[in-house]
Amino acid sequence: MPDQLRAIFSYDIFNAVQSKCFSTAFQTDDNLVISAPTGSGKTVIMELAICRLFAESHTSDFKVVYLAPTKSLCAERYKDWRPKFSALDLHCAELTGDTDYSHLRNVQSAHLIITTPEKWDSVTRKWKDHAKLIKLVKLFLVDEVHILKEYRGATLEAVVSRMKSVGSNIRFVALSATVPNSDDIATWLGRNPSSLHLPAFREVFGESFRPVELCKKVCGFESKGNDFAFESMLTKQLPDIISRYGRGKPVMIFCSTRRASTTTAKFLAEFWLASSPSQQLWKAHGHPLTLQSPELKAYTAAGVAFHHGGLSPADRRAIEDGYLQGQINIICSTSTLAVGVNLPCYLVILKGTTCWTENGMQEYADLEVMQMLGRAGRPQFENSACAVILTRKEKVKHYELMVSGGELLESCLHQNLIEHLNAEVGLGTVYDRATAKQWLASTFLYVRVRRNPSHYQFREGCKHSGEEDLLDELCEKDISSLQDANLITKATRLRSTAFGDAMAKYYVSFDTMKLFMGLPPKATLSEILSVLVQAREFKDVRLLAGEKSFYKEINRAPEIKFPINVDIALQAHKISLLIQAELGNITLPDGDQYKKQLPQHRVDKTIVFAQSSRLVRCIIDCQIHIGDSVSARHALELCRSLAAHVWDNTASQLRQIDGLGEVAVRKLASASIKTIDSLVNTEPSKIELVLGKNPPFGLGLLKKLESFPNLRVSVKETGRELKRGEGSTIRFKAEVGFLNDVVPQFFNKKPVYVCFLAETSDGRLVEFRRMSAKHLQNGEEIFLSVDLVKPTPQLCCFVMCDEVAGTSRYAELNLVGLSDTIYPTQQSCHDQTGNRVLNSHGRVHEDILDDEFDDGGIEDKDLLSLEMDVEQVEVVEDIDELLAKETKQQKRQGSKPSNYDSGSEDTDVATFKEPMKLRNGRWTCQHNCNNKGRKCKHKCCREGVAKPKRRPKLEGGPRSEENGQRRLTDLTTIKTRTGQPSQKSKSLGLHTSVFGDETFRGTADAERPPDEPPLKKAKFSNGQKGDIQQARRDKYQPKEPTPFDASSAIRRGEQNKGPDSHSSFETSPPLPDLDFPMDDMTALDCD
Template sequence: MARPLTSGLKSISTAVLPDRYRSIFKFPAFNDMQSLCFSTLYQDDVNTVISSPTGSGKTVLFELAMLRTLVANNIGNFKIIYIAPTKSLCYERFQDWSARLAVLGVKCGFLTGDTSAEEIATVKQADVIITTPEKWDSTTRRWTDYDRLMTIVKLVLIDEVHILKDLRGATLEVVVSRMKYIAPHARFIALSATIPNAEDIAEWLGQQWNSRSIPAQLFAFGEEFRPVQLDIHVYGYPARTTNTFQLDKLYDSKLPEILDAHFAQKPIIIFCPTRKSTVSTAKLLAKTWMKSREAILSCRMDPGRHFQDNELDELSRAGVAYHHAGLSMQDRVMVERMFLGRKILIICCTSTLSVNLPAQLVIIRGTSAWIEGQVQEYTEFDMHQMMGRAGRPQFDTSGVAVIMTTRDKQSKYEQILCGQEVVESCLHNHLVEHLNAEVCLRTINDIESAKGWLRSTFLYVRMKKNPAHYNIGATGSSKTIEESLDHLCTENIARLQTSKIVETSDGNVLVPTTYGKSMALFYIQFQTMLNFMNAGVGMSISDILNMLVQSNEFKNIRFKQGEKKFYKEINASVGIRYPLKTADIKDSGEKVSLIIQFTLGRPEFPAYDGSGKHITQFHSDKAIVWQHVQRLIRCIVDCKIQALDALSVRNALELARSLQAEIWDNSSNILLQLEGVGPATLRKFLNRDVRTFADLAGMDSLSIESALSLNRGRGMKYLQDVEKMPRFEVSLKKLRETPDTSSVKITIQVAVKLMNKTVVKMYNRKLLTVGFLVELSNGELVDFRRAM
């Protein structure tokens, strides 16, 4: 239950903390909220949920719980897991805590990217692991030595726990439920923006490992606990269209009057939905609104050039700038520096800036943006992060946040910002994938344990409170909540069994098949996995590529206004190995295929009037595609190995190598992977019939210098670079046929040459003769079955 809160409580002095910790964490005097939570966080071990306004000093609460763990445990005998919804928020914590905790010998690890074996090894050495829900889910699916690791997890910190209701909330819900199971003695601290049903999160977490039926300790703070008063205004405008271009024009026309109403001659951040709109809005303000503000001309930049981007450099002289991921890092850092120095008064930016800079006035210009390839509404987390830049305690005494939206959405955002929107679960929408992962991790062993696991989730808590939201009882069904939960569980387990992703052995024990393990390991959606499993045999590279690009993971990548001409030009270029035959390119899979093929083929971008704006968007879409392609192709390889489909395996592996290198495996562009080799250098090599790394390694320095017209001694760098490339050599050392001639026993020697050193590994395998191709040194292809 929530403790009674009194905003007039006398603050507890930070002097109650040990000197060495107080100096390292540089605590200011505790505010009222921190004082009220102090005894629970620092002097107790119960799980705790705190709901509090943005900017009220919640990070200190995490640090108090961390200090409790540091005081009670020796370094090396504990792990603290910090989970936050975005990489930028994680990186902010990593930078801050790494520097301060290093004095104590405490190591921080930051989980990002594709969770490689090297990254996992590094994080295993860390005492504080900082990660997003997705990366922690992926990591815990891959680790096998749980027993040692999870017994020393003492504290799990969950930031912005209210994202449970967003699309990504299911992953957070699953990883926290998993941690409750595999690290049962861990303490959980969850922080949230102001929400009306924080008690449901407390009920879900439970008080302690041995008293889960008792809710966690709950603190719910209102707006009066915000140290800097934030005035929030939601303006709704009548809109006759959902067209983003028309809405942009509407919002831009209303900006001047909003600035006039709330401008206090202090820094302003305007969040725009797209990179293009950050530029157009900045231009508009520099040309009109800023021009008439004589009192702030002192904010203009110093004489001289400051930015690589020409438009940005010009606009900055009017005290206006734009900021987005398409700018160079140097320009982005300069914008931020000049904004903090008051040389730039207004930044028009995308939401990527939302955790970096403070301002007195924040304007969110429209509540929809291009997110992962499609127009989506900002999540509540996004909104709070953007508004949270207004009126930060260390910079201002007050702040103003303005939200511009359409009139039909005005009340929705007023509810969200007042903390009146109830947090619901999204787990039921993604249950089949998560059930499979838990079966693979052995947190679920049979139907009954699956039901028990489901009862440990936030979904169960909310199903009991609001059954209509989950379609329980909404149609007059007589099923109880428990019966509905059982049906939901058995129905999804049956889908996994019917699909041969999970099977039953030893009575009723649920066991993942090879397909199920691959699906969990590579984070594959259920329908995508079915497509991979049911694909035909003997697939060509073109067939595999077509299957890959139709994956559900790419469903949000769509054509944007004016892009079709750009992609038709790409489809007609010589670098596209498998051009699309359709005259009308409109499918998301077709766009993904052209993005992949263009990247691997390395042709020139289409050049026509207006094509430049699509190149920037191409790189943005490519980044989204490459978040998935490596996982997808590796899963396809696994599926084809399991299906004993040797030809498809060979072609899938070739495509996988190409995707990894971002160039076709057997193309004439291979040398572009070397540093310093561009199109012009490549042409010179090809003119000398140098096409592969082996060809280049066979040259001497003088030959390279002659081919490239280099000064003497400059060719040695190319030889040094190519020497670093690993070279594999495979040979058959023994070949013995068994009496029934159904199989052969061979020993394969694999030599890996790297930096003039050779590492040899021997593999003894029983190979059944069905079509596994081994190429001998004389070029002959010997046909074997895959290793059993």
């Protein structure tokens, strides 16, 4: 080995494992699989492969990717390799969920990228955006590849298979603990890119290659009670275990929780103090340690200590040093001590095989168990060690197989194959059923199915046995499911739809994606929250029986924006209240009966908020693609709230400012300072007075507010094209920018991104863009145009930061001077669910039977029931019917009915219908005949009249006629309400809201955002105004309960029947990728 590379290693001679692998690792470019026990020096083999790449590369234009299953392992490897390879001028970068944003750009220039399977999956799912980066990868290192058998192994399997297909000339080196079928891993990887049909080189080493011989014992005990009771029973078994296997040498005991490590240390210290000197199982040297914790200091006097992340760094270092120096004989720790801290011992005891995780008490992963057992052995002192696993009797066989290396590696890819298949279609790796089978044949799953088909039961009654038939069985069902859900196309060549792309980009499960796609049109904030909390990603957040009273108490808090109106019994109920409690800044119940629930509440909150951000961004992408501007705005509002941990439109937004806590926010709100804007415009002296602070606190606070994003937006019409009978094209310009003196590129250590959204007043999306704040130094002019095919009074432009609450601004453009006559008269309106709704046009029938002339007066509703073969005519609903509804409504409300004369001249104008030309060249007579459903006998009604009837004029000339036409337009405007769930929503079970309503609810007046236009009021001849649209909704739509808004004056328990006028709109074409940063993938990395 060249001297330059020799300096990488701190020793002169390689051990037996390293020497055996040297020739393959350093002298060839073939793929390599190593199966060896923990502590045998496998990491050096990866370092040899890196040195090989460095020595053979003529340039430094290459990248090495190291994959480890946990963030802690990544951190340990980064800490080791960063200084080691700097001698070769190779730079390291760590890429995990914990990576700070400022360090992400280091990945572009790094030679060694240290990351987790989940994080690399998120990068390669967008590999077209990172094609240059991925094509530079020449070496792919997989540590702890035996995690393939765990649930998370499916991601590792998909990533490696993807790199085999999208990469060019990549070498793979995989390291595994002792497993019986490492040859299957070699078959999966292949020899090299040109010889994939040959297995990779493989080296297998048994337990004899450990530097210290390890004796492994598994002890099973009867399981009585819950996990905590079982662990308490195991604590009492420790003296016997230490006596039998300890030999008076250093002991490390791994406990499930911090509290368990503390109570275990206390029990052992008390046991030692109570024992006579001759019966003491270990020696305590009695040298005092300098410790901050009095409790810890008392235990160390007996040679016992506890160690976990809750200790101060100084105490942790003191315990570690005391253990290495022999002053402490027993350490009781959580599993975190097994990684990153080199504290070897003679005896390792796993006191139970469950641990407290983000998802509650769960079994240790096999990797964690092997890491903890690997702490046993001190090569510098002795050549043997012992590890004892204490577990339940029913688990003994499983752990005996594990520690002996006899458990087969099986694939888990089939458990979520549909999500990975969707991602491959989006990448272009899979574009038809043949390539789907090819991709599947490149996976570890395919290798194991061929070896052990009985382990994989994909569908009951499957009779396929051949390999080709089996591939068809695996692919066909999932491809059909993706097509049925509109996630991939049904054409011969498979492509992802915009929904499929969003599912892959944001790591969303198939079941959750179907929920999101079932949102009703113009979804309200409560409806979006209702769907979000039902996501499958929250499956591990369970509602425990003891928590119901806790969350019922939270549900009673006035700050809960959408209280649950039914018994709290579902997981979704808990998640909804958990989110609302955090956003509403409520004080959690703190009674004695609730104290036990607080730790679990904090754990669940961490899980939910870690996942929610990317899920709601997926909803935004979907609504933008659909063109539903209202739903997109409400989803963006929820996104800001979740990111800021406050409701966007409440005084809680002040909590985003550093230095303002819960008490300060309440004081400011009581002084009517409820928004960032109002705080900015408050005098420093008043701030100090309200908060009880001394100068210059106010000035300092206002100084901090200078970095708060203060956005501006304006809109101006630049031109229009009017085409009679076709509609209009409106051209307009929006200006977006900041009002800050210095554009804030970061806020609260996060980059600032600005979203721009333009919409029509009926909720149709015109444009959506997302821009970095650094690109808005001088503002931005956005030139747009929109085609209008129906009367649209306004265009509205919104601007907001996507993760900062209280930043939303909007500007309106009133469209004046557009006559209704320019719009098409034949128009079919459909709601967004694809269901037929009330048309604004009907068909009339030209069938003529009788010859009688009379002015009997057929009502409009009867005229619409006739079938005529002429051009469609516009339907004008009978004003008398509308007035009758208005009168009934006014009587219910106790007001005086409108004094309207249906026979006046105003009525003739209001009810006038434009005549239509018949096929015979004549015109409809426009008589109001009423023959009770029979066909009219009037000759004019049958054959028409020679000239069209002119519109009557009101007194006052043309101005009165214009007023009459305006009133006619107001009276006959129908806005379709689509508050009911779509058919797809019903099929997915979305018709039941988590808030206890039977159907999705429209926005109540109390919930209506201030930027939404109010309902139109029709003006009658007596000057009164009536809510005609509400009358129409009363006729065509069922009454629906609406969510309670805590900010309204409505009494709790009342149902607010306020209207939410939903309009149908055209679907916009697919829009560019929103490209939200994937920093929130933290939740997918496991530790």
